[in-house]
Amino acid sequence: MRVLGALVLLFVSALPATAAPILAWDAVTTDVSGAPLGPGLEVSSYNVYRCGTGMGGACAAPDRLLVGIIAAPAVQIDLAGQAFPQVYVVTAVNKAGESADSVKYKVTPPDAPKNLLLR
Numbered sequence: 001m002r003v004l005g006a007l008v009l010l011f012v013s014a015l016p017a018t019a020a021p022i023l024a025w026d027a028v029t030t031d032v033s034g035a036p037l038g039p040g041l042e043v044s045s046y047n048v049y050r051c052g053t054g055m056g057g058a059c060a061a062p063d064r065l066l067v068g069i070i071a072a073p074a075v076q077i078d079l080a081g082q083a084f085p086q087v088y089v090v091t092a093v094n095k096a097g098e099s100a101d102s103v104k105y106k107v108t109p110p111d112a113p114k115n116l117l118l119r
Contacts, residue, residue, distance in 0.1 A: 020080035
């Protein structure tokens with residue numbers, strides 16, 4: 001059984017202030033050894049999980065919630081409707097199984113404006 005390679009998460013932040021964040025990642029094309037995925041072992045989907053705990057510790061059941069299954073070749077999810085701050089991980093899935101978790105990615109809103117002045 002081949003295990004899928006690591007995922008790299010990207011956070012696309014060049015969005016209008018009213019738009020929800022988009023969580024994006026690089027497509028998985030290799031197994032854990034770095035070899036290309038063979039015929040029939042291509043990634044079929046990605047599972048996106050919201051972690052119940054902070055950045056420390058595992059993002060494992062029952063403290064994680066599946067928030068989306070993204071059909072490959074798509075490599076992003078719109079986080080509209082999700083509460084923030086939240087920590088997310090993504091896994092890749094093919095007919096051999098589900099990969100290990102990606103690195104954790106914490107999505108947080110900006111801090112409140114400071115030093116307000118009346119001019």
